Amino acid sequence: MTHLFLTIIIPTYNRPHLLPRAVESALGQTLDEIEVIVVDDASTEPVQLPEHPKLRVIRLEKNQGISAVRNIGAKAARSQWITFLDDDDILLPHHGEVALKALRETTLPPPVAALSGMEVVTPTGQVLQTRIPPTLKRGAYFHLEDIPSDQSFLSKQTLVVERELLLGLGGYDEAFSSREHTELFLRLNPVCSLLGIPAVTYRQTAHQGARLSQADKLRQIDFARLLRKHKTVFQAHPQGFANFLYSHAEKSYSQGQPLAAFKALLWAIRLKPRHILGTLTWPYRNQLNQQFGKKSSVVLEQSPKIDN
Numbered sequence: 001m002t003h004l005f006l007t008i009i010i011p012t013y014n015r016p017h018l019l020p021r022a023v024e025s026a027l028g029q030t031l032d033e034i035e036v037i038v039v040d041d042a043s044t045e046p047v048q049l050p051e052h053p054k055l056r057v058i059r060l061e062k063n064q065g066i067s068a069v070r071n072i073g074a075k076a077a078r079s080q081w082i083t084f085l086d087d088d089d090i091l092l093p094h095h096g097e098v099a100l101k102a103l104r105e106t107t108l109p110p111p112v113a114a115l116s117g118m119e120v121v122t123p124t125g126q127v128l129q130t131r132i133p134p135t136l137k138r139g140a141y142f143h144l145e146d147i148p149s150d151q152s153f154l155s156k157q158t159l160v161v162e163r164e165l166l167l168g169l170g171g172y173d174e175a176f177s178s179r180e181h182t183e184l185f186l187r188l189n190p191v192c193s194l195l196g197i198p199a200v201t202y203r204q205t206a207h208q209g210a211r212l213s214q215a216d217k218l219r220q221i222d223f224a225r226l227l228r229k230h231k232t233v234f235q236a237h238p239q240g241f242a243n244f245l246y247s248h249a250e251k252s253y254s255q256g257q258p259l260a261a262f263k264a265l266l267w268a269i270r271l272k273p274r275h276i277l278g279t280l281t282w283p284y285r286n287q288l289n290q291q292f293g294k295k296s297s298v299v300l301e302q303s304p305k306i307d308n
Contacts, residue, residue, distance in 0.1 A: 005033045005034070005035075005078075005079040005080060005081065006029070006031055006033070006034045006035075006079055006081045006082070006083065006096040006100065006160070007034070007035050007036075007037060007073075007077035007078065007079040007081070007082045007083075007163070008026040008029070008034060008035070008036045008037070008082075008083055008084075008085055008091070008096070009037050009039065009070065009073030009074065009077065009082060009083070009084050009085070010022055010023060010026060010036065010037070010038045010039070010073075010084075010085045010086075010087055011039050011041060011066055011069040011070055011073065011084070011086070011087065012038055012039070012040055012041065012043065012047060012087040013040070013041040013042070013043055013063070013069075013087075014043045014044055014045075015043075015087045015088060016043070016045065016047070016048070018087055018088045019038070019047065019049070019087045020049065021090060022085055022086070022087045022088070022089060022090055022091075023036060023038060023049060023055065025085070025090035025091045025092070025093075026085055026091055027052060027054055027055065028091075028093050029091065029093055029094075029095060029096045029097070030093050030094050030096070030097045031096045031097050031100070034054060034079075034096060035054050035055075035056065035077070035078060035079065036052075036054055036055045036056070037056050037057075037058060037073050037076055037077060038055070038056070038057045038058070039058045039060065039069045039070075039072050039073045039076075040057060040058065040059045040060060041060050041063050041064060041065070041066075041069045042059075042060045042061060042062055042063040042064075046059055047059065056076070058072065058073070058076060060072070064174075065174065065177050066172075066177060066178075066180060067171075067172035067173060067174045067175075067176050067177070067180045068172075068174045070084060070171070070172050070180075071167075071171035071172055071174065074163055074166055074167055074171055075167065075171075077163050079163060080162055080163060080164075081096075081099075081100065081103075081160055081161070081162060081163065082160070082161060082162075082163045082166065083095070083096065083099070083158070083159060083160045083161075084157065084159065085157075085202075086157060086204070088205045089157070089202065089203060089204045089205055090202075090203045091201065091202055091203075092200065092201045092202065092203065094199070094201060095116065095158075095201035095202060096160070098116060098197060098199050098201055099114040099116060099158075099160040099197065099201070100114075100160070102114055102195055102197050103160070103195065106193075106195050108135070108137060108138070108193035108195055109137055109138045109193050110138075110193070111138075111162060111165050111191075111192050111193070112192065112193040112194075112195050113159060113160060113161035113162070113165070113188065113192050113193070113194055113195070114158075114159070114160040114161075114194075114195045114197060115133035115155050115156070115158050115159055115160075115194055115195065115196050115197065116133065116155070116158045116160075116196075116197040116198075116199055116200070116201040116202065117130060117131060117132045117133065117155065117158070117197065117198055117199055117200035117201065117202075118130075118131050118155050118157065118158055118200060118201070118202040118203065118204055119131075119200050119202070119203050119204070120203075120204050120206050121203050121204070121205060121206065122205075122206055123205055123206075128206055130200060131152035131154050131155045132150065132151050132152060132155070132196065132198050133151060133152065133153070133155040133158070133194070133196035133197070134147040134148070134151045134152075134153070134194075134196045135193075135194065135195055135196040136189055136193065136194045136196075137193050138189070138190070138191060138192055138193040139189075139190055140189050140190070140194075141186060141189055141190065141233055141237060141240070142156075142185040142186065142188070142189040142194060143182060143185065143186065143240065143244055144233070144234070144237040144240030144241060144243075144244065145237075145240060146239075146240070151196065153247075155196075155202075156181040156182070156184075156185060157181065157202060157204060158201060158202045159181075161188070161192070165191075165192060166188075169184075169187050169188060169191070170187075172184055173229075175225065176222050176225065176226070177215075177218050177222060178215065178218055178219040178222045179219065179222040179223055179225075179226050180222075182226060183226055183229065183230075186226075186230050186233060216255045216256070216257060219252075219255075220252070220257065220260050223248060238271050238272060239271075239272050239275060241268075241271060242268040242269075242271040242272040242275060242276055243268075245264045245265070245267050245268035245271070246264070246265065246268045246276055246279075248264045249261040249262070249263075249264035249265040249268065252264060
């Protein structure tokens with residue numbers, strides 16, 4: 001084990017057509033001392049990959065879910081630093097090198113983990129969005145702090161963190177099948193500085209088009225679970241919480257869940273009405289204006305409370 005040793009963990013389930021590209025990008029890092037661990041979450045057909053001295057495949061006999069799979073990979077890692085890669089995404093070659101160099105040079109209060117920039121791309125590679133993460137000192141709450149408008153919280157997949165720190169926090173909460181990154185960061189940032197690196201090192205494949213799937217339904221369940229688990233933190237950050245609800249509303253709308261989106265939006269307005277209404281730009285704006293023009297007080301009274 002050396003300071004420059006990095007483990008890249010790739011959870012996978014029934015994506016044999018996408019996985020090789022992700023693995024190739026992980027093995028193509030400019031760092032010499034790396035290992036890549038693919039954790040196969042009981043795919044229908046076991047993962048088949050060419051043998052490589054830096055590659056290990058862990059096959060699970062029973063499907064355990066994304067959070068458990070990430071934890072299994074972290075426990076199996078043999079390095080000081082670990083990072084995760086979704087099986088439909090890719091790492092750029094300098095991902096590990098950029099992160100570890102920045103971590104060596106940072107003056108942030110330790111311990112420190114790194115986040116880097118990411119591009120959201122279509123399956124054909126067209127760049128739809130570039131996200132640059134913020135830097136937040138230990139003791140902050142990722143997602144709920146004020147950050148510059150040109151930075152984004154939606155870069156959590158790029159995390160490079162010390163293995164022992166992650167496992168010491170209990171790893172990912174295995175009750176979550178979605179929003180697992182969000183939940184982890186609400187525990188991580190209070191005890192760990194997060195160094196935002198402006199260089200793009202990760203490409204996330206966008207799943208375009210509205211859809212209503214079982215995964216999207218579970219996302220709403222896990223959202224409610226997240227709010228219950230971290231209720232005190234959300235209560236202490238009303239504006240950050242309002243922004244968080246607004247972001248959830250946008251995502252829900254894009255996934256074809258208008259009722260869930262509208263509920264989250266109204267909740268955000270109830271918390272910080274002027275702030276949210278002043279920045280409202282997405283498709284519910286006209287509907288909301290019409291509704292408020294008729295019976296604004298009723299709409300606000302029907303929105304949820306934090307302890308529901």
